[in-house]
Amino acid sequence: MSAGKRGTWGRMRISFLINSAYGIGGTIRTTFNLAEQLAEQHEVEVVSVFRNRASPLLAPDGNVPVRYLVDLRRQEATYEGDDPEHKLPSRCFARHDGAYERYSRLTDRRIGDHLARTDADVVIGTRPGLNTHLVRQTRRGPVLLGQEHLTYSTHSPRLRRELRALYPRLDALITVTEKDARDYRKLWLPGVRVESVPNSVPDPGIEPADGRGKWVVAAGRLTRMKRYDLLIRAFAHVVEERPDWKLRIYGGGVERADLRELIGRLGLYNHVFLMGPVSPLEPEWTKGAIAAVSSSFEPFGMTIVEAMRAGLPVVATDCPHGPGEIIEPGVNGQLVPNGNAEAMGAALLGLINDDEKRAAMGRAARERAHRYDPATIGERYDRLLTELVARRGRFRSGAHRARGSLVGGAYAVRNVAGAARQGLGYVQKNGVRAAVVKARTV
Amino acid sequence: MSTSSTDSTGTKSVGSTGSTGSTSTSALTESERSTGPRAHCVADADGGLAFELGLSGAAGGQAVLLLQRRRGRATDEVRLPLAETSPGRLRAELPVDTVLREGRWDAYLVLGEDAPVRMLPGMNDLRTLLGRVPGKGEDHLRVRIPYPTKDGHLAVRAWQRSPHAEAGELYIGEDRLTFKGRLFGAGFDDGAYLEVDPRGSDEPSPRAEVVVDGDEFTATVPYRVLMPGLWDLRLRPSGARGPRVRVGRLLDDVADKKPVFTYPALRVTGEYGPVDAEPYYTVDNDLSVKVTARADGSEGS
Numbered sequence A: 001m002s003a004g005k006r007g008t009w010g011r012m013r014i015s016f017l018i019n020s021a022y023g024i025g026g027t028i029r030t031t032f033n034l035a036e037q038l039a040e041q042h043e044v045e046v047v048s049v050f051r052n053r054a055s056p057l058l059a060p061d062g063n064v065p066v067r068y069l070v071d072l073r074r075q076e077a078t079y080e081g082d083d084p085e086h087k088l089p090s091r092c093f094a095r096h097d098g099a100y101e102r103y104s105r106l107t108d109r110r111i112g113d114h115l116a117r118t119d120a121d122v123v124i125g126t127r128p129g130l131n132t133h134l135v136r137q138t139r140r141g142p143v144l145l146g147q148e149h150l151t152y153s154t155h156s157p158r159l160r161r162e163l164r165a166l167y168p169r170l171d172a173l174i175t176v177t178e179k180d181a182r183d184y185r186k187l188w189l190p191g192v193r194v195e196s197v198p199n200s201v202p203d204p205g206i207e208p209a210d211g212r213g214k215w216v217v218a219a220g221r222l223t224r225m226k227r228y229d230l231l232i233r234a235f236a237h238v239v240e241e242r243p244d245w246k247l248r249i250y251g252g253g254v255e256r257a258d259l260r261e262l263i264g265r266l267g268l269y270n271h272v273f274l275m276g277p278v279s280p281l282e283p284e285w286t287k288g289a290i291a292a293v294s295s296s297f298e299p300f301g302m303t304i305v306e307a308m309r310a311g312l313p314v315v316a317t318d319c320p321h322g323p324g325e326i327i328e329p330g331v332n333g334q335l336v337p338n339g340n341a342e343a344m345g346a347a348l349l350g351l352i353n354d355d356e357k358r359a360a361m362g363r364a365a366r367e368r369a370h371r372y373d374p375a376t377i378g379e380r381y382d383r384l385l386t387e388l389v390a391r392r393g394r395f396r397s398g399a400h401r402a403r404g405s406l407v408g409g410a411y412a413v414r415n416v417a418g419a420a421r422q423g424l425g426y427v428q429k430n431g432v433r434a435a436v437v438k439a440r441t442v
Numbered sequence B: 001m002s003t004s005s006t007d008s009t010g011t012k013s014v015g016s017t018g019s020t021g022s023t024s025t026s027a028l029t030e031s032e033r034s035t036g037p038r039a040h041c042v043a044d045a046d047g048g049l050a051f052e053l054g055l056s057g058a059a060g061g062q063a064v065l066l067l068q069r070r071r072g073r074a075t076d077e078v079r080l081p082l083a084e085t086s087p088g089r090l091r092a093e094l095p096v097d098t099v100l101r102e103g104r105w106d107a108y109l110v111l112g113e114d115a116p117v118r119m120l121p122g123m124n125d126l127r128t129l130l131g132r133v134p135g136k137g138e139d140h141l142r143v144r145i146p147y148p149t150k151d152g153h154l155a156v157r158a159w160q161r162s163p164h165a166e167a168g169e170l171y172i173g174e175d176r177l178t179f180k181g182r183l184f185g186a187g188f189d190d191g192a193y194l195e196v197d198p199r200g201s202d203e204p205s206p207r208a209e210v211v212v213d214g215d216e217f218t219a220t221v222p223y224r225v226l227m228p229g230l231w232d233l234r235l236r237p238s239g240a241r242g243p244r245v246r247v248g249r250l251l252d253d254v255a256d257k258k259p260v261f262t263y264p265a266l267r268v269t270g271e272y273g274p275v276d277a278e279p280y281y282t283v284d285n286d287l288s289v290k291v292t293a294r295a296d297g298s299e300g301s
Helices: A026-038 A105-117 A128-137 A157-169 A178-185 A228-241 A256-265 A282-286 A302-309 A322-326 A341-352 A355-372 A374-394 A399-430 A433-441 B005-013
Strands: A013-020 A043-051 A066-071 A122-125 A143-148 A172-175 A193-196 A215-219 A246-250 A272-276 A290-293 A314-317 A333-336 B038-043 B049-054 B063-069 B077-081 B083-086 B089-094 B103-111 B141-148 B154-161 B164-173 B176-184 B193-198 B207-213 B216-222 B229-236 B245-248 B266-270 B273-281 B287-293
Touching: A013 A026, A013 A105, A013 A128, A026 A043, A026 A302, A026 A374, A043 A105, A066 A105, A105 A128, A122 A128, A122 A374, A128 A143, A128 A157, A143 A374, A172 A178, A172 A374, A178 A193, A193 A374, A215 A228, A215 A282, A215 A302, A228 A246, A228 A256, A228 A341, A256 A272, A282 A302, A290 A302, A290 A341, A302 A314, A302 A322, A302 A355, A314 A322, A314 A341, A333 A341, A341 A355, A355 A374, B038 B141, B038 B154, B063 B089, B077 B089, B154 B245, B164 B273, B176 B245, B176 B273, B193 B216, B216 B229
Parallel strands: A013 A043, A013 A122, A043 A066, A122 A143, A143 A172, A172 A193, A215 A246, A215 A290, A246 A272, A290 A314, A314 A333, B164 B245
Antiparallel strands: B038 B049, B049 B089, B063 B077, B063 B103, B083 B089, B103 B154, B141 B154, B164 B176, B176 B216, B193 B207, B193 B229, B207 B216, B229 B245, B229 B287, B266 B273, B273 B287
16 A cells, blocks of 8 residues: 555545455455445555465456465466465464464464554454454554454354454454344453444446346355255256246355256256356346345355345345345245245245236345445445544554453463463474464464 | 546556566565456347447547457458447447357457457346347357456357257256257258267268257157267258258357256166266357266166
8 A cells, every 4th residue: 555645534544354355255245345435435455365366356447456465376486385384374363263274374474464564544354363363463553343254153162262362352343244243242342343234235237137037046156055955956846837937056166066966866957057156247147037045054145135236036045144134025035944945946936926026026126235335335334444543543542452452361361271282282393482472472 | 546547557458467566575466457448248139249348538439349269360350340329438339240250259459559458358238148039031140149268358259050950958868868959040851850970980970860840849869879979969951961950059148058058967778888978068069969988887777
């Protein structure tokens, strides 16, 4: 970020820290959406820990620069995956965040260098492990905002313990659903603002669906959590009654071979298609008439809002946490019991067999989705960040941070034995005790 | 803040794909973002394709959209004028009757005397390609599907066929493949059949049965007579003397059928022993059958 713009009234420097800005996924998409929006008023950058592609797939044309810290493109001379430091386990990334294995002493150093030097007024972490980097490595000064794109209730008890110890040192924790914010408020995080702000989804910028195409559309990574097996079984019920309707599932992932096999076994190869990963996704919704979400768990449900913006009613499982906070059953979609293929098939048929209801719900979906407009969501963030920066300015002494550290310290003491054991392991192997101790007490 | 002319900055970034970041050890390297001009493609119901792009500050009348066939001859080039539809908005039309040889055509923006710049894909509106029924009056069936290339640029796949046999639904059962299709640009006569051609071989082509209904047909390929190898399907609508029409699937919005339209393999034991047989779409979106000898030699169920 260039210096010298600070004098502009109300202008902040905002720096996002993300696992990778180069893939496809809800967190990446929503980070770029928000970053683009905030960039209209502020100086914004996205810092990607890893780079695994030439350019970010989801980055819109615009004003948000993207930087990376570690190059993992195997075909490039700049590949850093073989760096010996990258073989050593991380000390700053939350040990029990599911992505821990991807992080290392190398990422500790690169992220640490970045956070120690950043000239940002606000630093935003986008997953638990990165939020712990924020509190451990950021220089004094910037507002620390942790985002939770997953949910507290699905974190392991060990991760929860880590977060309880470290999150008191955040200035704010932002969840994507109100339910999740309530869960975090039950922790003792004194001085930390805990709020829910949903993800933003921009207007697709092309004509909305006219609802006449006989397609059901789903999109997401092909993982177990998305339960596309359930959706395919549900669609077998649909095809029995309405063989003129078809299903497209966009996305790639580990379940692809199994899902293909299931489609073949159920004889649905003329009706159900695995489309592979597609970007941009927006035009694909507009070819459909109904969107389907079969997940057993959706921290938010980006695809639900994206489909609604394109004018599709959404049939979704009533899984924790997102769908129930977005869909108004009977108005802009339907909620069906989690894990029930027959109920999902019936709900799809209900919309397939009623053109008028489907069209009305599609219109309602579009209207409802306005509340997720980047302008609206950006404004909420803007207000929040402005207040946090002002508060930080008033308490330059860092009273809150100090208090937070003490609270965190109290929790941390309980984990000291375990942490020391882990730390000692490195000490014996590498003889760098001083470094271990320093990292743990930052 | 930079201005909204990011589109046009792409003219400078051609070829600068190398790592240009700072040489400091901090590893905080600027990412070279693709900032080429982005085109939104809109397909119309008649088979035409429009390219729309935002380009502030472009010299009006000087902008051309260039389509160049990959691995093509120098003549495999189509230049479409980009007209300003509103300030900063340009539009080029590719009418359905423009001749584009079958293949992959890369899209470039040419501004005045500048070197061509690869275009980036935008929000394509291709819904009219789904379930498109080409007009009877067209001399050739012409299909154009815009798609993003592997390296993230805009290209157009083109087909131009006459006649053409469009594959519809496939049914895999017992020991055979049955599929529905539709013939464009020719009529059926007595003696219509399906030729099952062994690829890259002079062996005779077995004939498969075809049932005709107007311009639609149903063909049945018995797997038992096929030896291990690849088999291409060609319709002979008026018998051995008439045209040979490759069976393919072109009439939708999917540029590459192969990974999307996939079908289960059948285990059959026929004239060449136990084999696995499955239909698939080739890289050109034509329908073929792959027969593989089963290594374990086990009998089909």
